[in-house]
Amino acid sequence: MKRLLYIGNNVNNKRSNVSTIQTLSALLQQEGYTVYLSSSSNSKVLRMMGMLFNFFQRFKTVDVILIDTYSTLNFNYAFIMSQLARIFRVPYIPSLNGGNLPHRLKRSPLMSKMIFSNAAVNITPSIYLLEAFKSHGYHNITYIPNTIVLDKYHYQFKAISTIQLLWVRSFSSIYNPQMAVSVLHALQQQGNQASLTMVGPDADGSLKEVKQLAEQLGVTVNFTGKLPKPQWHALAKQHNVFINTTHFDNMPVSVIEAMALGLPVVSTGVGGMPYLVKDGVDGLLVPDGDVKAMVAGILKLKEDPELAQNISAAARVKAEGFDWNVVREKWIKVLSS
Structure with missing residues (x-):
């Protein structure tokens, strides 16, 4: 089974609900995948540092990097980590979770192109985002809905x-x-x-x-x-x-x-x-x-x-x-x- 580095908001505190990274990673581990998670710090700066540390610790041994991608501040995390993956030739997959990402595509077209055009594939949990991304010329996109047991x-x-x-x-x-x-x-x-x-x-x-x-x-x-x-x-x-x-x-x-x-x-x-x-x-x-x-x-x-x-x-x-x-x-x- 492949080894994955999953980058996202792995924070578990009184100010956050259970996130996609926490639920999906557990399910993938049940299927036999090795999944490394980053980052869990409450501090935004320390969270970014944790992502960088885990990337340089793991990029030579993982098969793919999965990146939770949102439309606000976390969009910048996705940009930095995706570009590092490009530089070091590690396949990466953005998981598109931000409901306002269509607005981000319009507001940050260059950053968006650098992230999404170079991805192995972009995963969207909704037909809404699938259609929005296709309307902006992105066709390396696959619909996989959010899941429950x-x-x-x-x-x-x-x-x-x-x-x-x-x-x-x-x-x-x-x-x-x-x-x-x-x-x-x-x-x-x-x-x-x-x-x-x-x-x-x-x-x-x-x-x-x-x-x-x-x-x-x-x-x-x-x-x-x-x-x-x-x-x-x-x-x-x-x-x-x-x-x-x-x-x-x-x-x-x-x-x-x-x-x-x-x-x-x-x-x-x-x-x-x-x-x-x-x-x-x-x-x-x-x-x-x-x-x-x-x-x-x-x-x-x-x-x-x-x-x-x-x-x-x-x-x-x-x-x-x-x-x-x-x-x-x-x-x-x-x-x-």
């Missing part, structure tokens, strides 16, 4: 008598957590019994703003902080609607997980979401930031139990396509070429 997700549809909302994401401005609180407030103002649980770490200070908004609006929100997957999966049994409020998105694993667990999803229709959720079939999509539309979607599920159940069942079927037993063959094929 389906056996760990017990499907359970729950009738919506009282509205019990669940939100799972990092508290970050790009995920617009304030919208969830505004949705709860609007539901209660209309006389609905509704509750909201928000699960996730505080990534950029947004949690304080969200708590202030809840206090200002006079609503009670259950803030759990960061939870391990088994804990929030268990918590999901006490909820009946999953809301996703993000401004930008790609192929969020938390939404796939909610679909697997049986929670009907109401999401903003941004980025890759329309490629993941078919509106009215396996979820509901609303315009970015549109509180009234999200409230209307939630009430539609409550008032039409058959629709809610059909959406839940169709979403579970779609989630089955993301099971590791399905996705693993795609990774093995790419890594074997």
Whole structure:
């Protein structure tokens, strides 16, 4: 089996959720690959130094370098590491995880070309990014979706008598957590019994703003902080609607997980979401930031139990396509070429 150096955000602290590098590397190791991870430092400077150290320690002995690629600061990590791989003639594969990467392609065309044109292949977890990259002239790109281990997700549809909302994401401005609180407030103002649980770490200070908004609006929100997957999966049994409020998105694993667990999803229709959720079939999509539309979607599920159940069942079927037993063959094929 091949030896891989996997470069990405391998940070595990109270400000970060489980990342792609942590889940995918464990699955690849189960398949027999040797996987070296970098970097795990909380400091951005030390994280970059860790990546450089691991590159020079491993580049002569690994077969390929896998690089998680995002659209903001981590884009610079991907640029530096990909160019080092080019200089030392090590094949590298960017894994495209940033929902705002299409904007980065426009804003940084030269850096983008240097990274993506010279890659052995670019891996995208969404059709959204596949189409965006092809429209910019990149054809060395392969679609491999984000993955879950389906056996760990017990499907359970729950009738919506009282509205019990669940939100799972990092508290970050790009995920617009304030919208969830505004949705709860609007539901209660209309006389609905509704509750909201928000699960996730505080990534950029947004949690304080969200708590202030809840206090200002006079609503009670259950803030759990960061939870391990088994804990929030268990918590999901006490909820009946999953809301996703993000401004930008790609192929969020938390939404796939909610679909697997049986929670009907109401999401903003941004980025890759329309490629993941078919509106009215396996979820509901609303315009970015549109509180009234999200409230209307939630009430539609409550008032039409058959629709809610059909959406839940169709979403579970779609989630089955993301099971590791399905996705693993795609990774093995790419890594074997």
